[in-house]
Amino acid sequence: MDRNTRAVSRCSKIAVPVSSPTRRRAAAVTAIIVACAAVIATVLTIRLFVTPHTDRARRTDAIVVLGPGQHGERFEAALRLLRRRIAPVAVVSTSQRPGRWPLQQRLCARPRAVCFRPDPFTTRGEAREVARIAAAHGWRRLVLVTSTYHVTRTRLLYSRCFNGRIDVVAAPNDRDFRELAATTIHEWGGFAYAMIFARSC
Numbered sequence: 001m002d003r004n005t006r007a008v009s010r011c012s013k014i015a016v017p018v019s020s021p022t023r024r025r026a027a028a029v030t031a032i033i034v035a036c037a038a039v040i041a042t043v044l045t046i047r048l049f050v051t052p053h054t055d056r057a058r059r060t061d062a063i064v065v066l067g068p069g070q071h072g073e074r075f076e077a078a079l080r081l082l083r084r085r086i087a088p089v090a091v092v093s094t095s096q097r098p099g100r101w102p103l104q105q106r107l108c109a110r111p112r113a114v115c116f117r118p119d120p121f122t123t124r125g126e127a128r129e130v131a132r133i134a135a136a137h138g139w140r141r142l143v144l145v146t147s148t149y150h151v152t153r154t155r156l157l158y159s160r161c162f163n164g165r166i167d168v169v170a171a172p173n174d175r176d177f178r179e180l181a182a183t184t185i186h187e188w189g190g191f192a193y194a195m196i197f198a199r200s201c
Contacts, residue, residue: 049187052151055167057081061139062089062114064130066123066154068101069147070173070183075103077171078145082110087143091133093118093126123150123190124157128201131161140164147173149183153191161201 063086065078082090092107092115108115114133118125134142141164146154148170155168175183 045184045188048152048191049149049184052148052170054148054151054170055143057084057086057143057167057169058141060087060141060143060165060167061137062091062134062141063087063143063145064091065093065107066126066144066146066150067093068095068104069150069171070175070179072101072103073147073171073173074145075101075107077169078107079103081143081145081169082107088112089114089137091130092116093129096121123153124194124198124201127157127161130158131201134162134164141167143167143169145169145171147171147183149175149187153187153194156191156194157201160199 063078063081065074068075078090078092081087090107090110090113092104092113094108094115094117095101095104096117098104104115107113116129116133118129130142133139142158142162144154144158144166146168151168151170155166158166158168
């Protein structure tokens with residue numbers, strides 16, 4: 001290697017300094033992108049999991065209760081709807097800890113109640129089992145009772161398994177910030193998985 005070649009090689013290893021204005025522009029662009037992404041994520045979170053679209057409970061063939069929720073709010077909402085006599089049958093996805101929920105026992109003790117444990121024990125497993133039960137009974141209309149944060153994923157998964165009319169009713173529940181954060185992260189994960197990997201019933 002001659003002297004000129006060595007000089008060029010040494011120069012090529014010297015980083016060309018980026019001017020301060022260029023760094024500031026890059027930082028500003030990055031900050032704008034991050035801010036826009038945060039705004040979009042916040043809006044989507046509110047729209048999908050905090051204030052999702054819900055339905056008015058209409059006369060139906062069965063009320064489907066997707067377990068207790070965090071504080072039993074789904075059982076309470078289902079009992080209120082049954083007192084309004086909008087459906088003759090309650091279908092209950094039972095908790096893994098039934099002794100904790102006296103209202104579950106009340107629902108399952110009702111005449112014609114159908115109580116089941118999905119396998120797998122997931123919302124998708126529930127949707128498959130409810131679709132099977134509905135087909136066996138010839139039901140074409142269902143009211144689904146779940147927690148507010150769970151409405152969007154419930155509608156998505158049940159619409160893939162059940163071809164009839166679905167009304168999704170939100171059972172309100174009071175959550176502190178920790179519960180809100182935990183349920184939001186869980187629902188984002190489940191929603192993304194259902195949209196990308198598990199796109200069938």
